Amino acid sequence: MEKLKLYNQEEMDQLRTRQDPLADLAVISLIESPDLAREINGWNQIPDPLPSHFPKVLREYFFFFQEAAELADPDLLKKGQEFFSQTGDIYLGLLGFYSLPYCYAFGDGAQVLVRSKRIVDEIGIRLAETGYFVMELFKPGGFYKDQSPYLTCAKVRLIHAYSRYFISHYATDWKVEYGAPINQEDMLGTNLAFSMIVLRGLTKMGYSIESETFQLVLSYWKWLGALLGVDVKFWPESPKEAFELDRLIRKRHMKSTKAGKRLISALAEYYKHNIPDQIVRNQVDSLFSFFLGKEASQVLGISSEINLPGSLVDLIFKFSGWKNYGSKKTYQKIRSMMETQQKEQFGKLIQLQIPVLERS
Template sequence: MSHTYRNAVIPERVVNLDEARHRHGAMADHAAHMVMAGDPLADAVIAELDQLGKEGRHILNRGLADGLTSLGEQPPKAIEALLRQLETVPSWADPAQIDRGEVALLSVPQPWFEICAISSALVHTYASPAIARLLAQTGQLTKMASRRLVETGMWGRQSTLPGGLHRGAPGYISTAQVRLLHARIRATALQHGWDTAVWGLPIGQTDMARTWLDFTLTPFTALAAVGIELSAEEQKGLYQYWSYTAYLLGIDERFYQGVTDHASARRLQNLLDMTNAEPDDNSRALTAAMVSATASAPNPLNSQARRWQTFTADSAETARRENAQGPGPDEAFRLPGGTAYEQNIAVPTTA
């Protein structure tokens, strides 16, 4: 895919661009300019929902659950375009891998995933001053941190279970909901005077790529510190699976198509980090709130400790089988008041 940047203005948040060009070549300019790029399909749906109201939300939710064909011959145009893209599995995606789920993450016991992987992912996300500024504007940091941990864990689990990304499956729906929530946040921030000349577009493509790394490279860097490491083959499978997740999230393909292992992921992370300003007070406040929320959560690690003291391929396979079972209908999570997506986009539901 070719990209041109005629008359494009690079926002002030982008730093060290000359050094990044020297180290990363044309990809540095791509990352710098994609700070100003959103997600046209999802952004159009948000605008359409604002026009259609409650009925539009019903149509969207039905389409996510039951597919585009369930909406008849003339669904709303923006909803139709988004669903068509979501339901078109790209030729490079492996259907068998989608059937299996994300094997590497499923081999990690849930307590380690939640406490080690999720926490490290959010810390790196919050390290971006632009992202932190956007999130901090909502206020109530402690309350938000707890829900953020729970919702992130729910999405991570749903999207990696066997078949979780099949059309209409919980992971597919929650991934689309994350994408649409980003679009809603973008639209709301722009309506309230967000300074794009300084901060770029709220949750622009470069920020989405950063978040994608926070569910691939960042968690497994943290997990490696406690002895949970991936083989070369496992790394390949991890990034293949999450490339399809990136596609569903509406992330520009140039960010992820060349990322096939931790080494190539680190190159992308280095580019995004070196062109990003240092963490600021918002970053520190969000991280402190998240650490506090993590510390106050029940700690089920002790029951898993012996398994990881004697970590073997068999123990990993045991964990994968247990995690792949997923919660039964009666164990499914429901947050009081609904998820952030339900609160901001979907038709309100009763808990």
């Protein structure tokens, strides 16, 4: 319980001023030399040795991931990936119906998201990119056999740095009270949303999450968080610490904003028109309300006349999964279905690309 002493207003205030210097410096070099960004987008994994023509800050950035690979714990990674193989379809569903809306309810963090036109205007592609990102994070053998997920993490971290750069330099309506764009507190909260909040969603649906499973997911996301630029000094080591950190961030930042309502409205409309399963498509608002609870639903302006019981939500998710994957789910089945849906909807497979900004 050593982390509990860090979870106070003063520490969190400091985290709102801190970002990710390693990635932020690297992005400046990519903005100055867009051909390097194009080159990185052509990689399948981080090359070793690194290109000699890369500037020092960019070499240092990618060297961080090469060093991290030497510290990979195959036992932890294998167990985390096995957990996802067993729950992956529900995990992805919970990200869409719980984790993302939950992030929208935190008003200051939502200010960054709403300033990305792609999140509102190209929401389908953004959701596909998030799905691709998560599938890469849990790829069997990833990080200890297959090195490609390191490049995925490096790209996401750079994409965040691009967002920080453009908000800081060009967003004339950014207010100091929002905190620094994509700051360490918001990054901790997002990491919690992709880990603990998913487990909370499973619990709401009636699943019993053993303490070992909870600890496994926290440990896996500690590893991922470090790769994504999170200061893991503040990452919870136990369920109790995770609950307390979430409660503190919730108390500090859950509030009604135009940004949050715009984001949830765009997400709901996309789901209602694009989710293949009609049962799920007809219950979008009810599912949001079920997972988010009263406070967060009110903050986002979500109203539902139907109060779904957890057993019914579980049945809806299971039925959808059974139709897609049959009686046996595997990582490969989940990924294959995701890629099929992408081809049908977008005419191509979605991957992560860092911006290539041609200088005028």
